[in-house]
Amino acid sequence: MSSTPGASVDGVDLHARTFRIRVTSITNLPATDELLQSLSGRVPGGFTIEVSDTKGETIEVGKTGG
Secondary structure (H helix, E strand, C coil): CCCCCCCEEEEEEEECCEEEEEEECCCCCCCHHHHHHHHECCECCCCEEEEEECCCCEEEEEECCC
């Protein structure tokens, strides 16, 4: 999120093998590929990543580690 002006992470929840990242952003979020790449090496492989924004939209970013 650091590359998105005005964006901030409000929290992260883990449900089974899915991380849901809650964000506030006044602009569009980065592409899902960019978000997933930014988590490489920070999150173990095999977890699903979702991003939920303040507009109520939840997007599945993908799975870590491939």
